[in-house]
Amino acid sequence: MPATHEDLHPGSEAALSLVAPAPWSRxxxxxxxxxxxxxxxxxxxxxxxxxxxxxGARVLSHVVRGLVEPLIHTNRDFGNLRDKGEQTSRxxxxxxxxxxxxxxxxxxxxxxxxxxxxxxSNGHTLSRGGLRLLLDGATWGAPRMLPxxxxxxxxxxxxxxxxxFLRRHGRASPVxxxxxxxxxGGTLSVGGGIGTRSLVGGRxxxxxxxxxxxxxxxxxxxxxxxxxxxLFRYGLxxxxxxxxxxxxxxxxxxxxPFVAQFRVQWRTLSEAARAADRFVRxxxxxxxxxxxxxxxxxxxxxxxxxxxxxxxxxxEAHALLRAxxxxxxxxxxxIFTRRVVKxxxxxxxxxSAPYIAMLTAPRDPHVFLWNDFFFPSYRTYARFLRHxxxxxxxxxxxxxxxxxxxLAYATFPERPTFPIAGLVREPGQRPFSIGxxxxxxxxxxxxxxxxxxxxxxxxxxxVDMGGRLYRYGYSDADAAELRRIYGDDYDxxxxxxxxxxxxxxxxPDVLR
Numbered sequence: 464m465p466a467t468h469e470d471l472h473p474g475s476e477a478a479l480s481l482v483a484p485a486p487w488s489r490x491x492x493x494x495x496x497x498x499x500x501x502x503x504x505x506x507x508x509x510x511x512x513x514x515x516x517x518x519g520a521r522v523l524s525h526v527v528r529g530l531v532e533p534l535i536h537t538n539r540d541f542g543n544l545r546d547k548g549e550q551t552s553r554x555x556x557x558x559x560x561x562x563x564x565x566x567x568x569x570x571x572x573x574x575x576x577x578x579x580x581x582x583x584s585n586g587h588t589l590s591r592g593g594l595r596l597l598l599d600g601a602t603w604g605a606p607r608m609l610p611x612x613x614x615x616x617x618x619x620x621x622x623x624x625x626x627x628f629l630r631r632h633g634r635a636s637p638v639x640x641x642x643x644x645x646x647x648g649g650t651l652s653v654g655g656g657i658g659t660r661s662l663v664g665g666r667x668x669x670x671x672x673x674x675x676x677x678x679x680x681x682x683x684x685x686x687x688x689x690x691x692x693x694l695f696r697y698g699l700x701x702x703x704x705x706x707x708x709x710x711x712x713x714x715x716x717x718x719x720p721f722v723a724q725f726r727v728q729w730r731t732l733s734e735a736a737r738a739a740d741r742f743v744r745x746x747x748x749x750x751x752x753x754x755x756x757x758x759x760x761x762x763x764x765x766x767x768x769x770x771x772x773x774x775x776x777x778x779e780a781h782a783l784l785r786a787x788x789x790x791x792x793x794x795x796x797x798i799f800t801r802r803v804v805k806x807x808x809x810x811x812x813x814x815s816a817p818y819i820a821m822l823t824a825p826r827d828p829h830v831f832l833w834n835d836f837f838f839p840s841y842r843t844y845a846r847f848l849r850h851x852x853x854x855x856x857x858x859x860x861x862x863x864x865x866x867x868x869x870l871a872y873a874t875f876p877e878r879p880t881f882p883i884a885g886l887v888r889e890p891g892q893r894p895f896s897i898g899x900x901x902x903x904x905x906x907x908x909x910x911x912x913x914x915x916x917x918x919x920x921x922x923x924x925x926v927d928m929g930g931r932l933y934r935y936g937y938s939d940a941d942a943a944e945l946r947r948i949y950g951d952d953y954d955x956x957x958x959x960x961x962x963x964x965x966x967x968x969x970x971p972d973v974l975r
Contacts, residue, residue: 496796504728508799511763542831542937543905550576552595556602558677558709565707566681568594569968575679576970577707593971596707600624600646604710608632612715613672618648618708626808634715637664639808651711652703653935655884657835657870657896659771659807662743662754665873668700668881670714677707679969688879694963697956700884702934702973704960719773721780722753722807725791726800727768732756733848735768736869736895738794740841742770743871743893746790750774750783753807756869756897759861766867768794777803828905832914834936835868835898836925839889843928848897850924859913866900882952885933898936915939 496504555561568575574593600619606628607615614634616625622636623643629635640650640658647667650656651674656667664670673687676698684706686695698705729735735756743754753771770791774780780803791798838844861867872886872894886894899918903910918937925932926948932938946953960967 501796504730504797504799507730507763507765508728511761511765514761514763542833543828544830544832544937550593550595552597554597554599556599557604558683561596561598561677561707561709562681562683564594564596564681565677565679565969569680569966572966572968574968574971576972577703593968598646598648598707608634609712613712614715615710615712616647617710618646618651620647621645622647622650623809629715630718633718635718635720636667636808637670637714637716638667640667641808643808647711648708649703651699652701652708654702654933655700655881655886657872657933659753659755659769659870661870661872663752663873664716665875666884666886667713668884669875669878671699671711672714673712674699675709675711676705677709679706679964683709692879693955693959696879696881697883697952697959700881701956702883702970704956704970704973705963706969717775719752719775720806721774721777722771722804723750723774723780723783724753724769724771724800724802724804724807725787725794725798727770727794727797728799729766729768729797730764731852732758732766732867732869732897733845733852735766736841736845736848739768739869739871740893740895742790742794746788748772748788748790751788754871757866760864760866762860762862762864771804771807777805829902830905830911831900831902832911832918832937833898833900834918834922834938835885835896835933836921836930837885837887837894837896837933838925838928838930839887839894840892841895842892843930844895844897847921847925847928847930851897851899851921855917855920855924859917863901863903863910863914864899865902866898868898868900870896872896883934883949883956885931887929887931896933898933 495501553564555564565575567573575596576593577596577598598619600617600621603619604617606617606620606625609615612634614625614629621644622639625647626636626639626643638656638658638660640656651668651671655669658664658667673685673690674695675683675685676694677683684691684694686692686698688695694705699708727735727738729738735758739754739756750772751770752773753769755769756766757769758766772780772783772788774783784801784803836847838847874886874888874894876888880888886896888894899921901914903914915937919939922932922938922940922944931948932940934940940948949956963969
């Protein structure tokens, strides 16, 4: 078996444990693929691994140089798209200092924008000019466990540090993204946080019980589902326009670090999504908690559907590999990897962090263009994927496509909704999303323009089909388009902003 992409990155050796295929998945099993098709799929997979290995050499060179984190350019957004001009930056040690600075800035009429991990793409959350506040997670405060398996978290804390803290208490974050060096407050402000465990955990946003805000004029306010409800629902997930998130109280999950993982190979996103939907509806195993669809990437035709089952011990995870759920049987001929992964989120982080470092390094500059699109049901999701595969993608190919990531979501009808955060729900249906991540060399303006046109088209099509977008990514939506997407919710957000920031000084460029 060829080396997987994870094998190229530090820390992955302890994450992987390969086991022999289960008897029912051998080529001789009923329903096995024809020999020719199996051979073609294997050749395609080996070709992809070779491309990944070539990229991996460049990634490893960055690891050796210590560039395993993205180089956030001082006055550029995360996607390396826009220069925001010179700004005066001030590192802020704690909430008291933030309140004092905001109070003084508001009194003097000074525009302010806020950064922790500098979440931004296309400049949405990185305003032009004025004073930039850099919230310091090292001094802001420490997390603490609360009754009911809740945790209070300082918002500038990074997700990786929070996960390490929770591990000492036998708990875990219900959902983690691949990249763990983004901050809690930044993620919750810009759109909510999604990952492979969204299948059962929804978004990181869905786990928040309470939030404490510092308003643009320096005042403070707590918010929840029962207190300052609109501030809670619109202050989170709306690009951080209503104030600084100081700290949050969130739910945690039991720590079950071992994931029995099955990878299934397809040739199109539509095929993989159809298989994912059928499996989710057929599988009733309570340990089933991870799902993602990745591909096609790096000019290949390989699409991988990954299904994961979480356990407290390695023994339990290996037991499921030996005796998989019956719902996996129809997929058996296409399963090409069975393994146990420990701390899957950390393994994913080891995979993604060097990639991002490579894409933002001055010696090898790229423009990073991506967006995620949410759909309220599999039906609308499938229509969108067909449009992408038959009409949109053929015009640009996937030469610069670093990943197409598909996810499925749990929803929690009893919990508050966050109207500007992207995810839409349809009663009785499971939402899905797909994200397209392109990395285009700085020296290819025509390639950048083509990808921009593609993402603009996909945004229009997604909205026409009843979907929404994750505005952390690339988007050129103006006020008219945002009103078309969010309707009355957009006007309510503007009204709330006028209440807490009547002078329009806080993150002034974020909404148009």
